[in-house]
Amino acid sequence: MVGLVVVGFFILVALFAPFVAPAGPNQRVARPHEPPSAEHVLGSTRMGRDVLSQTIHGTRTSLMVGFVAGLVVTVVGVAVGVTSGYFGGRVDEALNLLTNVVLVIPNLPLMLVLAAFVGEAGPLTIATIIGLTAWGWGARVTRAQTLSLRQRDYILASELLGEPAWRIILVELLPNLTSIIGFNFIGSVLYALITEATLEFLGLGDPLALSWGTNLYHAQETSALRVGAWWEIAAPSLALVLFGSGLSLINFAVDEIANPRLRTLRVPKRILAALRPVGPAE
Template identity: 70%
Template sequence: MKRMLLPILGNRKALIGLAVLILYVAVALLAPVLTGHDPIKRVGRPHEAPSLDHILGTTRMGRDVFTQLIWGTRTSLFIGLLAGSIVTVIGVILGVTAGYFGGVIDEAINFVTNIALVIPQLPLLLVIAAFVGEASPLVIALIIGLTSWAWGARVTRAQTMTLRQRDFILASELIGEPKWRMIVVELMPNLLSIIGFNFIGSVIYTIITEATLEFLGLGDPLAVSWGAMLYNAQTSSAMSVGAWWEVFAPATTIAIIGIGLSMINFAVDEISNPRLRTLGTVHAAIRKQRKLDRARTVVQQEA
């Protein structure tokens, strides 16, 4: 455990990304405590500007934007984590199965994966969401999760095929270890960086895609999420009447969580990739040497 925590604690990107993620999770869990308003009830005048009573103003329907933002964090994070988990589980199962067993199994899974990769994802999601009609957040999460696993499966398969030829796997086969143990004990720990990269990337993709689908009017208009807030701001012409806060609040929130998760993604790549770790050490040494050179120059000039 200590070995895993030390690289994370020593990586600035990981710390910033984790701080952002923990903040959002805390807001989602403490939503009933952070605001006393109901997110779908009228609590003020239409398009009321930010004030002490309403920190982020109100919508055209007189709903509190801050309250909707807090409760929307819970909904959007739930969708992102659920769909990200579905994408990761399907991708890992299919990728490891295809890469480890090979042969006919690999060809069959690879064929299905290639078909899924060829079909454009966003148009497919738009068609399915339009067919379902006013899809709830749970349905959107399931749609995204069940249609976005192909890339993760392809990457996991490639890494599994590489590990399959390593000496420790071949040695385990020679001593007669069962296949399930070789997959769970030998392969999976070496795939953690790929799995983590796939999961975090899937969460980012899901949050943005969910907001896109709801912004286009394909979600449930009564749901409280960041995408629904943007959709309601669009239909009420918020920017035209000067109610910029209706767009600014959810858009900024999506951007910040995207940056935070991306920094965790970059940190996972740096921690798992020795070349990137070495490159970071070299850059730190160069910066330190430049500081020393500048200090020497200052001392020489003063002398």
């Protein structure tokens, strides 16, 4: 519940950014590197722009990249994993080889090369690069679960009844892979969010696009820490930590739902009272 509240809060901030932000993201409203005050809660940048406004508006781009890349990673990973695990044979060998290649190549160096080759990649380009290079782990997990479900009686019965493969996959397999798909999607969003911030912090993104990563990049370029303007780096960093923590909490909950052995036993108070040993005086 805490994770849902945190993630929901950031989604609402992203949706209503123009109405929530106290000023425009590129509007000069204060002196350079003005510390936090009642008028500017998170201080100002070297250009006199409100840090809170930039962080709020940057939420839109960062969340867009995270969810788009997470969706691409999940769709590609599930499609490859289910196809490989269900059909088997040469299809499984070919797709498994492709998955192994994707897993062997280090993701971050590959994305650094691709982003540098593209040059000042925009948010949508970064999301596409992340989505097309980070699906290997999800495909491997989905394939393993599909191989387990492939031998279940209801799958074999559907095949004996002559049901087409597409219907078995969509109606019989995918509903039983919901927890794995949800786990994969949430983890992919978190990974994409951190990776996008890393690429933009290193200067491989579009500096004109406003996001948490570009906020950190501009803070580094203006030597914010050297002049003591810690708030310029603290604001986007704290936003990344809070949103990532919210996603992690949701991820833990999905893991408990998928694996009943991880669930915490909660005994109602009335049952504890009934089980309490009765003393001699009572």
